[in-house]
Amino acid sequence: MSKYLKSLLRGILPQNELEMLYSSYDIIGDIAIIKIPELVVHNKYVIGKTMLKNIKNLKTVLMQRNSVSGEYRLREVEHIAGEEKYITVYKEFGCKFLVNVATSYFSPRLSTERLRIANIVDKNDIVLNMFAGVGTFSIVMAKKKSSKIFNVDSNLDAHILSNLNTNLNGLKDRIVSLHGDARKILQSQEYKNKFDRILLPLPEKAHEFLDIAVPCLKPSGGFLHFFSHIKSETKKNVVSESEKNIKRLFSKDDYDYQITHTQVVRDVAPRIYQTVTDLFIMRE
Ligand SMILES: C[S@@+](CC[C@H](N)C(=O)[O-])C[C@H]1O[C@@H](n2cnc3c(N)ncnc32)[C@H](O)[C@@H]1O
Known part of the structure; x- marks a missing residue:
């Protein structure tokens, strides 16, 4: 995933920022959640738009602002590209999960x-x-x-x-x-x-x-x-x-x-x- 993201952003982000990007991001239904290192955050909208343009069926990109925390094990997320929404349907093994990525783990x-x-x-x-x-x-x-x-x-x-x-x-x-x-x-x-x-x-x-x-x-x-x-x-x-x-x-x-x-x-x-x-x- 990371290689793919880096290849998408090659020529868009400076090389030193490309190297700083984390190794993966989550795709939950039609929402992507990505952690962006502090020194690259100023380019968050460019990263979000590039992901949206290139990843099939994606509607929303959110940036994860902190680690999972608190009793409910939540991550703080910020909308950076696409439709502003937090609810999606995730599918696995013939099951469907309705998820609100902002209010539930x-x-x-x-x-x-x-x-x-x-x-x-x-x-x-x-x-x-x-x-x-x-x-x-x-x-x-x-x-x-x-x-x-x-x-x-x-x-x-x-x-x-x-x-x-x-x-x-x-x-x-x-x-x-x-x-x-x-x-x-x-x-x-x-x-x-x-x-x-x-x-x-x-x-x-x-x-x-x-x-x-x-x-x-x-x-x-x-x-x-x-x-x-x-x-x-x-x-x-x-x-x-x-x-x-x-x-x-x-x-x-x-x-x-x-x-x-x-x-x-x-x-x-x-x-x-x-x-x-x-x-x-x-x-x-
Ligand atoms: C790490 S999440 C796991 C959720 C789920 N098993 C999953 O894998 O998607 C832990 C869950 O425990 C719940 N939780 C934390 N403390 C709890 C408590 N004392 N009693 C009941 N639920 C609690 C949180 O709200 C959270 O939804």
């Missing part, structure tokens, strides 16, 4: 991970997606095979989009979306000992919710899909660092667990990696 870069989890879910599983966003993981799962999925998200916009996406994909009988803080909602007895599988796709803070997630698994055994961010000088140590971290987190607990799989999901910053670990937990 969405990343096209998790698509392979969404498919991986959907492929290992059993069709009779009752699943809890604790940080569901606009419902992406749940929709890919439910389309493939999962029987019943409960979504939780504290961001009202994401929750509304999650409901719309459930309907858009014809999954009203399989997905229930709940709005609010997962910690508060899952205190209810209704959710204890209930789930075969729980997703914790909030890598910065998932560890803070283990005490509330584990009692929601069936005591006879259930899977956790635990996401984390791992700092590491080299990628080859990331899986072992991630598993060491899990062992530290679970060292004081009095139930059995087995790590069944760990992998790097993606690079999030220099020397910071997003990982996922699948664990089977038994409490009886």
Whole structure:
């Protein structure tokens, strides 16, 4: 992507600015989101217009002004070219997601991970997606095979989009979306000992919710899909660092667990990696 962007901008931007451009940008439906280095920002409109002219089916170019941040994991975006809009439809694996890129979290870069989890879910599983966003993981799962999925998200916009996406994909009988803080909602007895599988796709803070997630698994055994961010000088140590971290987190607990799989999901910053670990937990 970056090579393509650089080739488009060759002869338009000075060589030193071309070299500073970041290695990739996101395309979400008909919206492109690009990070532009500080020293190149004065050329943001030229970059936006060039992308719009050359990338097929693009309607809008937004500049990302900061890293994903805050409880709702949002990125601040500024319109730089094309139609000024923030809502689009993203398609993957036969699913459609209505997304507002300004008010709810969405990343096209998790698509392979969404498919991986959907492929290992059993069709009779009752699943809890604790940080569901606009419902992406749940929709890919439910389309493939999962029987019943409960979504939780504290961001009202994401929750509304999650409901719309459930309907858009014809999954009203399989997905229930709940709005609010997962910690508060899952205190209810209704959710204890209930789930075969729980997703914790909030890598910065998932560890803070283990005490509330584990009692929601069936005591006879259930899977956790635990996401984390791992700092590491080299990628080859990331899986072992991630598993060491899990062992530290679970060292004081009095139930059995087995790590069944760990992998790097993606690079999030220099020397910071997003990982996922699948664990089977038994409490009886
Ligand atoms: C990194 S996003 C992941 C969203 C979604 N799983 C996806 O991959 O598209 C994390 C989500 O957790 C939600 N969140 C953060 N803290 C929460 C909490 N305490 N209870 C419920 N949801 C929370 C945010 O609003 C955000 O939508």
